[in-house]
Structure formats: C-alpha cells, structure tokens
Amino acid sequence: MEKKIKKSNLIDRYTMSLIKENLIYLVLLIINIIFLLVVNIVFKENILTKKQQIEDFESEIKTYRAIKSQIDSLDISTQKIDEYYQLVNLFLPEQQNIFSIIAALERLSEQTGFRIISYNIVPPNENSEEFVIKISGESSPQQFLEFLRKYTFDSGRLITAKQIEYLAENTNPAIELTFYSKKQDSKIDPIQITLPSQEDIEYIENIASKIRFVFEDISEEDYFYPTKDKLF
C-alpha cells in the first residue's frame, strides 16, 4: 500500500513538473478557448447585425430607386396633378355628408331631367365609407336612360347602382345608389408610397375629359363647408 502511494506520488511529481513547464501553453489554450467563445458570441453577433443592416439598406435603396424611377417616368404637370387630386377628392371625399349627396343628386336630376320623387336613406355605420340611398323618380324613358348613362360620374361624386328596377307601364323607376368616401392617410411613409400607373392616369384623364364641363361648375366649397356635430 505504501509502495503504491509512493509510486503515485512519483507520477504526480512528474506530471506537476510537466504542468509547470507547459504552464504558459496551458494558459494560452484556456485564453484561446475563452477568446473563441467571446468571438462567437460578440463578434459573430456584431457581424450578423451589420450584414442585416446592409440587407435592410439595400432593400430600402431598391425601393427608393423604384419610387424615383416611377416618379421620373410619370410625366404629369403639377397643374394636372392638382386637377386629378381635386377630382378624386370630389368623387371620394374624406367624409360622408348627406347635404353633398343630395346636392349631387339634384345636379344629376338637373342634367338628365330625371326628377327624384322619393328617397330612402339606409343609415350607414359610423366608420362606413359607403352610403346607400334608394331613390325613385319620374321621367320620360329617355330621361331615365340619360340618368342611367350619367349617374356614375357626372354628379361630381362616384355613384354605383346595385339595383335598377324599370317598369314600362308604371314609369317610376327605382334605383339603389351607393356613394363613397375615403379618409386620407394623415402620414404617408415615403417607402410605402403608391404612385398611379400609366393606366390609372389614362383612366382618370378619360373621366376628366368626359365631365370637365361639369367639374368646372363644382367648387370644393360646395362639398367641404363647415358642418355641426349637433343640430342645436
């Protein structure tokens, strides 16, 4: 037993001697391992973050370039932009206003000779951008057809008709009309900007050319006069 312990001590002494001799390498190895761990945690993360930032920048730059190229390719004068802007805001105003709707119907009635004798308003939800009104009117068949031909844009508001009822015998046709509004985005992110396509420009130009004579008679003030929340 004593011999065994002696032998074991001898080995330990030799090992200790080797450890002392190679202490610097052992310390170096430990430092290396710690350094590798630190590199893995800190620098890898740092490099990955920068690479991600670069990808984000590249993506944003790509978007900006696309917007810039789209803006450059849009050959519209400021005057035209103002005209289209005013036009789309007349068709789809920021808020629904019953008086502007009635004014639009009266205008349509004057233009076509279709005399509206009754209307029934379906109260919209508070945040609804659609306003449904059922009308019936007196007219000659031609006047009714003229109304059908013109209702979409000629009143200065966008109007769609989901239902049209016509009876030859009883000339009181009934139509269900829908008026629309659209709230403007208060803040438009330059990256999220949507620009009109050439097709959109042709579309609005086509409408503008058809109803320009009507549009000239409608001032924005007719639609956007101050309103009260309470009657009294």
Next chain:
Amino acid sequence: MLYRKGINFTKNIEKYEKKEKIFWYLRTTAVLITIGILILIGNIIYTNLRLNIQLKNLAEEKDRLFKLVVQNSARNKKLSEIAVKIKLMRKYLKENDAQFGKYYNLLSNFIEFDKDIPIATDEPTATESALTQNIRLDKMNINIEKKTSISFRTSNRDTYKTLLDLIENKEFLELFKDLQLSSISLEDTEEVQELKLNIEGKFKPE
C-alpha cells in the same frame, strides 16, 4: 528528461513518454490555435472594416435617394392619394355597380321604339329589327347580387316569331353570362293577341 532528480525514469519510461507526448500535443495545439485565432482576428478586423465602409456608402446612398423622394413629398402625397382613390373607384365600379352601360343600348332601343322614334340604319341588328315590329320591353330588374330579369311583350300576332328570334339571337345571347327562359305566356284570341316572355340571367362582367 530521462535523468530528473529523484525520479526513476527507467521503470516508468513508457508512461513518462506518453505524458510527454500528451503535453507535446497540448503545446502544438495551443500554438496552432493561437495562430488560427490571430488569423481569425485579422479576418474579423478586415470584415468589420469592409462592412463599415459598405454600411457608410449605403447610408449615404439611402440619404441621397431619401432626400430626392422627400423633396417632392407634397407632390408624391397627392400622387399617392390619386393612385389609392383611382384603385378604389375601379374596385367599387367593378364590384358594386350593375354596369348598365353594356346593355344600355338594348333597353334604349326598346324605349325609343315605344316613343315611335324611327331608327335609321342600313342593316338593322336583331334588337333594332325587333323594334320595327311591335315588341315592348315590359319590365327590367337588374340586381348585381341576384339574377337580372327582363320581360318582353308583343301584341301583334305577326311579330311572335320576331320576338322569339330576338331571344335566340347570337348578338342578344352574347350579352349574358348565363340566361334562361323563366316563363312564356300566350293569349291568342280574336280580341287579344299577346305573347309574353320572361327571361332571367346574368350579364357578362366588363
């Protein structure tokens, strides 16, 4: 190494050599890893510098483009609103409108006939030729959520066939996505001659 003081190397030489070898590997590994780490540090510094330069250039490019876009922000805001509203207008007209324009002429022709307005044409279409006969559009109910129903009537025995021809005419049928005859009634006496046709269907979308 073999003659260290107080250690009997001859007895345990194999074990000592083995330990020496282990420590040799340890030294070599430490040196190699250190060299590797030095290379890694160089690489990290180089990559970092490269990435920093790239980031700086991209940030400058982004700022430049951002200023170009933002300097026209009022104009772009208007353009954006125009685009959004045009898209909405097209959507509403496509989804919520009966799109009467396509069949306006059909109805128009019948109504004009009722008013005895002559139709000047060299080659009358099926609908127009029907107008020269005594055919009337009795009722028309267009509903985009349901089927459109149209009723025709003629009070002249000689025009029964003309009315039937109109309904089967290719030009007329092409107006519809689907069409069916929902009712037909005939009263043919000495006093009353009347053929009524009621059709139901859906017009083809624009």
